[in-house]
Amino acid sequence: MSASKYTDNSAVKRFKAAPARPPLKQNRGVFHILRQRCFNNIGNSVLTLLILLGGFYLIKGMLDWAVINAVFVADSRRQCMEISPDGACWAGIISWFNGLIYGRYPIEEQWRVNAGFMIAVAWLLPLMSKGLPLRNFVLLSWIGLFPFLGGYLFLGGQFGQELGLLHGLMTSLALAYFVLNYLNWGLHKLGKQGLHEVFVPVLSQWIQRRVHLTSLLLVWGALAIAIAFGLTQVSLPSVAIERWGGLFLTFIIAGFAITMAIPVGVVLALGRRSKLPVIHWLCLVTIELVRSVPLITVLFMAVTLLPIFLPADVEFNKLAQVLVAVCIFAGAYMAENIRGGLQAIPAGQYEAAKTLGFGYWHTMLLVILPQALRMMIPNIMTSFISLLKDTTLVSIIGLFDIMLMARNIANDKDWIGLHTEPLVMISILFFVICYGMSQYSLNLEKRLKVDR
Amino acid sequence: MNSRTTTPKVSSNHGLLNKDSTRATVIQAVTLGLVLFTLWYVFANAAENLDRLGMSFGFDFLSVTAGFNISWSLIPYDPSMSYWRVFFVGVLNTLVLSFAVIIVGTLIGTIVGIMRLSHNPLVSQLARWYVEVVRNVPLLIQIIFWFTVIFSTLPAPRQSYHFFDWAFLNNRGLYLPTASMSISGWWAALLIAVAMVSLWLMRRWSANVKRETGKHPQAFYFALVVWGVAVVISYGVLSQWLSWSIPALKGFNFSGGAFLPASFGAAFVAMTVYRSAAIAETVRAGMQSIDKGQHEAAFTIGFSRFQTLRLVLIPQAVRAIIPPMTNSWLAATKDSSLAVAIGFPELVSVFMQTSINQTGRAIEIISMVMGFYIIISLLMSYLLNRYNERVQYKVR
Numbered sequence A: 001m002s003a004s005k006y007t008d009n010s011a012v013k014r015f016k017a018a019p020a021r022p023p024l025k026q027n028r029g030v031f032h033i034l035r036q037r038c039f040n041n042i043g044n045s046v047l048t049l050l051i052l053l054g055g056f057y058l059i060k061g062m063l064d065w066a067v068i069n070a071v072f073v074a075d076s077r078r079q080c081m082e083i084s085p086d087g088a089c090w091a092g093i094i095s096w097f098n099g100l101i102y103g104r105y106p107i108e109e110q111w112r113v114n115a116g117f118m119i120a121v122a123w124l125l126p127l128m129s130k131g132l133p134l135r136n137f138v139l140l141s142w143i144g145l146f147p148f149l150g151g152y153l154f155l156g157g158q159f160g161q162e163l164g165l166l167h168g169l170m171t172s173l174a175l176a177y178f179v180l181n182y183l184n185w186g187l188h189k190l191g192k193q194g195l196h197e198v199f200v201p202v203l204s205q206w207i208q209r210r211v212h213l214t215s216l217l218l219v220w221g222a223l224a225i226a227i228a229f230g231l232t233q234v235s236l237p238s239v240a241i242e243r244w245g246g247l248f249l250t251f252i253i254a255g256f257a258i259t260m261a262i263p264v265g266v267v268l269a270l271g272r273r274s275k276l277p278v279i280h281w282l283c284l285v286t287i288e289l290v291r292s293v294p295l296i297t298v299l300f301m302a303v304t305l306l307p308i309f310l311p312a313d314v315e316f317n318k319l320a321q322v323l324v325a326v327c328i329f330a331g332a333y334m335a336e337n338i339r340g341g342l343q344a345i346p347a348g349q350y351e352a353a354k355t356l357g358f359g360y361w362h363t364m365l366l367v368i369l370p371q372a373l374r375m376m377i378p379n380i381m382t383s384f385i386s387l388l389k390d391t392t393l394v395s396i397i398g399l400f401d402i403m404l405m406a407r408n409i410a411n412d413k414d415w416i417g418l419h420t421e422p423l424v425m426i427s428i429l430f431f432v433i434c435y436g437m438s439q440y441s442l443n444l445e446k447r448l449k450v451d452r
Numbered sequence B: 001m002n003s004r005t006t007t008p009k010v011s012s013n014h015g016l017l018n019k020d021s022t023r024a025t026v027i028q029a030v031t032l033g034l035v036l037f038t039l040w041y042v043f044a045n046a047a048e049n050l051d052r053l054g055m056s057f058g059f060d061f062l063s064v065t066a067g068f069n070i071s072w073s074l075i076p077y078d079p080s081m082s083y084w085r086v087f088f089v090g091v092l093n094t095l096v097l098s099f100a101v102i103i104v105g106t107l108i109g110t111i112v113g114i115m116r117l118s119h120n121p122l123v124s125q126l127a128r129w130y131v132e133v134v135r136n137v138p139l140l141i142q143i144i145f146w147f148t149v150i151f152s153t154l155p156a157p158r159q160s161y162h163f164f165d166w167a168f169l170n171n172r173g174l175y176l177p178t179a180s181m182s183i184s185g186w187w188a189a190l191l192i193a194v195a196m197v198s199l200w201l202m203r204r205w206s207a208n209v210k211r212e213t214g215k216h217p218q219a220f221y222f223a224l225v226v227w228g229v230a231v232v233i234s235y236g237v238l239s240q241w242l243s244w245s246i247p248a249l250k251g252f253n254f255s256g257g258a259f260l261p262a263s264f265g266a267a268f269v270a271m272t273v274y275r276s277a278a279i280a281e282t283v284r285a286g287m288q289s290i291d292k293g294q295h296e297a298a299f300t301i302g303f304s305r306f307q308t309l310r311l312v313l314i315p316q317a318v319r320a321i322i323p324p325m326t327n328s329w330l331a332a333t334k335d336s337s338l339a340v341a342i343g344f345p346e347l348v349s350v351f352m353q354t355s356i357n358q359t360g361r362a363i364e365i366i367s368m369v370m371g372f373y374i375i376i377s378l379l380m381s382y383l384l385n386r387y388n389e390r391v392q393y394k395v396r
Helices: A002-007 A029-037 A042-068 A077-083 A090-095 A097-102 A107-128 A135-144 A146-155 A165-189 A195-207 A213-233 A246-272 A277-292 A295-309 A318-344 A347-355 A360-375 A377-395 A402-411 A420-447 B002-006 B010-014 B020-053 B083-115 B121-135 B139-153 B185-213 B219-241 B262-288 B292-300 B305-342 B347-359 B362-391
Strands: B161-163 B167-170 B173-176 B178-181 B242-245 B248-250 B253-255 B258-261
Touching: A042 B121, A077 A090, A090 A097, A090 A420, A097 A107, A097 A246, A097 A402, A097 A420, A107 A135, A107 A146, A107 A165, A107 A246, A135 A146, A135 A165, A135 A246, A146 A165, A146 A246, A165 A213, A246 A277, A246 A318, A246 A360, A246 A377, A246 A402, A277 A318, A277 B020, A277 B362, A295 A318, A295 A377, A295 B020, A295 B305, A295 B347, A295 B362, A318 A360, A318 A377, A347 A360, A360 A377, A377 A402, A377 A420, A377 B139, A402 A420, A402 B139, A420 B139, B083 B121, B083 B262, B083 B305, B083 B347, B083 B362, B121 B262, B139 B262, B139 B305, B173 B262, B185 B219, B258 B262, B262 B305, B292 B305, B305 B347, B305 B362, B347 B362
Parallel strands: none
Antiparallel strands: B161 B167, B167 B173, B173 B258, B178 B242, B248 B253
């Protein structure tokens, strides 16, 4: 009975909405927002005025100290005080600038540090082009090969003498890969298929089979041998690790921690979720133990206990000990991030992979981990930021990172007692880097957001 | 080769090595073997190295006289005491520092976190930049900044800042008055216990009354009266036995009262500021996780903004905040080890640095220090998990 009532359209008057009225004029504009949010009652108005006043004096005080009354050119702290007693003495920082960046690395060899960092960045540039053949290998080789090349550049030494045979070979392989990497990128840019296809026609005439990766490996090996012969001819003066320092050392430790965190973390996280009790408990205990102690105790342990736990003839410098400690520490924290990602993957993904006949490693590497890592990008970036901040702790055990270099300025006889300016300067540096990283992570999160 | 083509062997796929269970056993056995081998290798090396250096392993050094001074300790300490005492001094100093940081840092962090959600853009931006600046600068830099730039440049003892000549602040630290009683503390403890028990009874009674009559007896005011009476009585009774010890300048230093060193002050301020920024983020995230409808419902029934916060938002947000807050507190405990950089005598500083240098018993000392931190973190996560279970929604 009611159906007929509602199906009879003709009886219903067509409803037509009136056009929306514009908002009241008095509710718009800056003044309205100010009145509504900053001066809506007495308490809030007082608060607003107080903050404005405090902010004004804070900014004025900082500007006065850091810019207006500051001294940029002086020979010593005393001279700074004479020119302007209540301003910052940036002259000390300027005269120690080289030390803050490179530590006590010899000045005539500093180009090697610059070259090393430029190669490290250049190595990753091909990642910018999507659809590059062998794209996965760029990052893998950066993790696996670049450290040897960097080590060679920073340490120096003659191939076959100070430089060990393995280290030399890996350096040559790294350099060869770097060249191939750019050839590959260039070919891709020119619209060719990529490097591994180029050598196939040449080689297939000799061995009568189309071999893709093997041909590339052969070319890579040949190039590496040529480079190794070249390396025996040049000799870089060796620089002892004790002379490394400053921002350079901070970046080495942080970079190592950041690159090793993910592989170690993945292994630990997968181990923790393993169904095999021995592996599960081993990884669980490792993760929980490392996470419940402060980093400084892990560093102390590495410095004092590693020499005891290894045979007496193994030589271990402090940097290597610290790198081992930082690597384990970073890995344990990363493992918990990755485990969070693994747990968030719906069971359907595992089942689908199983249905396709994937084994454990294929399921993990091709299906689960890519999703888990992507899901955890914000947490991973937060971990990276705290790793970078934590590298300052190595100054406590006596590595001359940027923190200890900055504190050392106050011990220089010309700049004795100059504490504030170096600390402010490195605080600003860390702030810029860490804030930039966190903003980048927000950006990345938005871009990579996957809607299920 | 040939047999493969002629006789189709089904069993090749079901061989012993292809069974999942066999494979699992083999993998685990190999892993276990590797771990055991590594452990054996490490211990064999350690034994050999210790032998070579003429050292031995054992905890007997703990009863040996330490012989070095510790600048500040809660319990009486002098250099003639044993390494056990040093360990406890370090543990107590670590606990005091982290406890103070946790309490004050949580308070400030909660306020800053709520400020970030303020409607007043100036207030929320102020809170935002406080958090951004503080958490993007390494804690170690902040600790050293507070120590070398602020606390070490305070005036010398003779020109110290003072609060009505009761408390003094100078470049050595903070001097506070202390009260000491000439009668045994048991009487005071008894009074406090009586007040506590009466408060508890009052609460039970008021809850009973409310359940039966539906009326709310003003238990709070009763409790206030009980406490007021207790305080007045206790002060009246105890004041004749009470004597104040006020710090006074004698020669180059202060004597009397309690003393907090400048390194404690710097570590405390820096860590509190750092922790408050982390907690502010936790609180903000927790508050933002509450559904918008809750704000609107509270607005609809005429709650003020403060009432909305206190009665609607905070009780719900607590559930989302507690798990990350636990981690933050644990991190505060671990961060207290950074005070070693400015020479505050906490566990890492007195035990892991000085004692290792003195005795060379690295393995024992490091395992004791790590054991302490592991126990603390296990204990704290256990307690907060229990609490967490209690406040979570009971989902039926």
